[in-house]
Amino acid sequence: MAATICFVRVSLLLVLPLFSVNGLLQRSKISLNNNEYKGILIAITEDVKENVSIVENIKNISNVITENLGQQDIFTGASSALYQATKNRAFFKEITILLPNTWSDDLTSIEATNEIFDAANIILTKHENVGRETPYTNQFGSCGEEAEYIHLTDKFILDSQWTVDTYGDPGKVIVHEWSHLRWGLFNEYATNDNERFYLNERGSVEPTRCSKAVIGKSNDFETGKPCNVYPGRGIRPGKKCRFNPNLKNVATGSYMFMSFLESVVEFCHSDVTGDPLSLHNAMAPNQQNIQCSYRSAWDVMLESEDFKNDNNPARQVTDTTPTFRVVKIAPLRIVLVLDVSGSMSIFRNHSSDNIFSSGNSERERRDALVNLLPTTTGGGTCIGCGLNSGVQVLEKDGLSARGGILILITDGGETDSPFINDVKQSLISKGVCVDTVAFGTSADEKLLSLSEETCGLSFLYNEDVSSTGLSDAFSATITSRIGGSSNTSFELYSEKQAVPSTDTLKGTIVIDSTIGKNTKFFFLWTTSPISVVLYRPNGTAIDDTSLEYKRDDGARTVLIEIAGIAESGTWLYEVTDHQGGQVEISVQSNVREDTQPIRVTTTTSNSLITETPAKTTIYAQVQRGYAPILKADVVATVERPRPHAPVKVNLLDNGAGADFTEDDGVYSGVFLDFVTATCPNCRYNVKVTAVDTDGTAQVPISTFTGGVLPIRPPNGIDENTNITEPVGPFYRVVSGGVIQAPLTIPPGDNFPPSRITDLKVAATSYDNQTVTLAWTAPGNDLDRGTAYEYHLRYSEIFDVFYKDFMNGTELSNSNLTVGNLSSPKTFGEMETMTILMPSKDENITYFFAVRARDAPGNIGPPSNIVSAYCICI
Structure with missing residues (x-):
């Protein structure tokens, strides 16, 4: 969409409208009020072929009726299942489906407002381009932290019978993934060979599951033969052994274990007076127990903002059917809001270096933008005035401001009203995102919170000679909002370096096989003109005699634009500046067709x-x-x-x-x-x-x-x-x-070693009465450095041990035949320690856990717990 350039100067701020094609974005904000989830955004990628059935099936799979499950639907069914699983405390009320702009208007006549693909809570892609069909949740954080997004494929939505045959009730699948997304729960099934089976206190081998009421058999996945036939002997099954539940089960929990079981209708809980068929199995070595320190799924949920302090108490609702709104991606509108107070006199030189373009029309627009930058500065700073003016530009010609983005650049605190807090709620209600660029270290402290509360991005340019913060901010504002488009541009390289006056600055840039379209190499000098030579992977040189080479002394830039597809491989650049100045180098390239970038x-x-x-x-x-x-x-x-x-x-x-x-x-x-x-x-x-x-x-x-x-x-x-x-x-x-961050950082060592979460039994020797444990070494300060010592304990009673590590018996180096508790390795290295167990007259299951301490006495949390069976003579 072509930009109409205008200049508005209001209360000492400059407002420039920039338009672009559609990283770092915050997800669409989901709210839970009065038991109703609103603000859920489902986005469909551009590579998914237009199909009306996709939209209809997201709402309902009306054509699938199976003998066991009856009529199935997806989000409508998920809403009902969620309501039951949360004990009548939550259901889906409002869901928006965002269509790609390549689809026709047949499905909707409504353009998106503040809905952006990269902010979607649920992403739907073409299954051939993913490499896997299984629904999953993109989960970065720790227990209880919200995840990034749920990933589904068009096959899951369109192939209804396959979905039911493979995963069971699709609505229950959504509830499982929603539990990762919203409440930061982890899976209760085994995710590696060390987690598949465990020993209980009697020495019997149990399959990992929650709840223990789930019944089934363990079989070799290749031969189909039983593989846990002697559970009472304390011998773990081989790596090919898998627990297979009876599909006709009685267990009511848990969604985080096997949501496909028809009997499963809730999460595992720790209330001994509650339903025993969904009682939490703390002993199971699954990721929910390991990452959440043995808390049940329901306990973690109750600590979330949704339910803590009795938020959203149970309410009787007769209809949990969500309402669906279908919209289509709209052109993205961006407005630059620039502080021109007295403290911003340095900005013009910096900003003109960082507004890139290519092609005659785009270069003309760039030049127009640069020319509109203020030549004089002065006065105070009214940030609220500038934000209001930016909204007025978005609303020009009767348009809605929703979905618009304001890029606010300022270097100081606001001095004149209206202030940020005066206009922030209006921005939120209008659906306007505010990206903020703090120009220097004295910019107003409210910039970051303004961005976070309006679903915007936040950047810093600290004016350091090596900083590329300003160009990175301009690039990220554009490129981080094109995730659903095939015309994706990437910043491949961004560096600012000193050019030696007596030598040539040399460097390399890799163009990989997924990109190369519309590739641009930018070189920006700060003081004296530079000479640039760029070598293709085949050794051919591009210099100031080449057609690809464009020099603009006024803008202090050299632009080398590669026609067609840039060759894959290593490109070499050479920069010469006989006066020894600084050069900023940036490389951008678009995705090739029919590739996954x-x-x-x-x-x-x-x-x-x-x-x-x-x-x-x-x-x-x-x-x-x-x-x-x-x-x-x-x-x-x-x-x-x-x-x-x-x-x-x-x-x-x-x-x-x-x-x-x-x-x-x-x-x-x-x-x-x-x-x-x-x-x-x-x-x-x-x-x-x-x-x-x-x-x-x-x-x-x-x-x-x-x-x-x-x-x-x-x-x-x-x-x-x-x-x-x-x-x-x-x-x-x-x-x-x-x-x-805060201004003052307390001195001293303030952090303990990180928690060990991968403790495992590497070997046992019944002849030698030894158990070998292995784990990844933590650091001295969380993940940094080397800890001072380990505290290793064991217990014969799991229940008291997992509740309090100190209830175990401490082991010392005298109990080890291999390893040294007083000499930890550096973070990331593998530790191996072999323990000589005490002689007894009975066979015993031992439970082990370990934690690390640093020299000042900071102690890390106890690790996950592992079990070993000892035939002690």
Whole structure:
């Protein structure tokens, strides 16, 4: 959509309308009031072929009637099932379905307002482009934290009989996934070989399940023969043994175990006076117990904002059918709101360097925008005035402001009314998102909360010579809102470097096989003109004599635009500046047709930190399409208040510490390097790079890789079969937004080692009466460094041990034949310790747990509990 450029100057703010084609976005805000969930957004990707049945089936599968389940529907049925599972405390009331703009207007005549694909709570994609058909939830955080989105495929929606045959009641599938999304629950089925069976206090082998009322048999998944035929001998079944429930069961719990069982209608709970058929099984070594410290699903739910303090008490509702609203993606409208107070005199030079374009018409629009930037500054700052003016631009010609985005750039605190708090509620009610760019460290402290409350993004440009924050902000504002489009643009590279006056700055950029369309290399100098030579992977040079080379001395830029598809491989650049200035380099490229692009999205567990000691977890998800990319190198660079240097945080996908699931494509790391600074509102800028330069990155292509549990593993194969293929070299860079933290950081060591969640029994020796345990070493401060010592305990009574670690008997180095409790390894390394068990006259099940301590005495939480059977003579 072509932009109409206008200039409005109101209360010392500049308002420029920018229009764009359709990362880092917040999800659509879901509310639960009076037991009714509203604000749920389902978005369909552009690669899904237009089909009226998709919309109708999302509402209802009216043509499927099975002998066991009767007539089935999806979200209407899910609403009824949710109402029952939450004991009459919640159901779906309002759901919006967002159609791609490539679909016709036959299904709806309504354009979207503030509905954006990347903010969807539920995403529906084409199943051929995913590599798996199983519904799943994109879950980054810890127990009780809301997840990102539910992922469904068109096959799940359209192939009704297959859905019922594979997963049972589709409405119950949605309830299972909703429990991950809304309440941060984890699965109660086994997710690896160490979790499939466990030993109870009598030494009997039990299959992992919740509740224990679920009955069934254990069979070898290849031969079909029974494999747990002697449960009382304390011998665990082999790796091919699987528990198969009776489909005609009596257990009423739990949704997080096997939602396909017809008898399952609620979650496991811990109330011993409640329904015994859904009583929580704390002993089962599943992820719900491990990640939630043995709390039941219902207990975790009751701690959520939905239900705590008796929020949304039970209410009798006769009709739980949701209302559906179908809308179509509308063109995205963006307005620049620029502070031109006296403190912003530096902005024009910086901003003109960071408004990119290509092609004659776009260059003309860029030049027009640059020319509209203020040449003079002065006066106070009325941020509320500028925001109101931005809304007026969105509402020009009778349009609604809903869905519009304001990019607010300011460097100081507001001085004149109306203030941010005066206009914020109006922005929310009008459905306007506000992206904020804090230009420097003195920008108003309310910018971040303004963005968060209006579903916007927040950025920082700290004016450091190495910072690319401003260009990253402009890029992310556009590119983070095109997730559902095939015309996706990626920022591949973003760096600011010093060019030596006596040498040439050299660097490489990888163009992978999923991109290369409309590729642009931008070089921006700060002081003296530069010369650039770019070499294709085949060695051919592009310089100032080439047609692709465009130089603009007024804008201090060199733009090299590659016609057609840029070759895959490594591109080399050489930059010369005989006066030794700074150059900022940015590379953007679009997705090739009929490919699944490599994407990186990032978020933090807490961006607005108000308590000390301050900490936050940085998450980055690396995917090809919607399949996870494993074994990539992922690093977050955090710019800190000057004069403190940036800090790099390695993000890992190892299932330890801040990372909750190994090899799921979500890379995690804790940032602790906050500083005591003089800035009135200390902000930290986050940028994440994900690369593979040596061919180690892999993508799984196995059929089942998590999600809701099917009635039977597809095609009878092992659901944990780890089949992967190489991704090939790639490079991605994305903005991680802003973290805002307290001014003063308390001195000293304020954090304990992280909790160990992967403790396992590696081996047992009945002859030697030994048990070998293994786990991933925690750090000294959460995931950082090396702990001081381990506390290892065991007990013969599970119930008292899981409630209080101190109820166990402590082991010392004298009890070990291998390992040293006083010499932990560095975070991420594997620990192995072999314990010589005491001699007794009976056979015993021992339960083990471990925790770590640092030198100042900070103690980490107890680990998960594992069991071993000892034939003690």
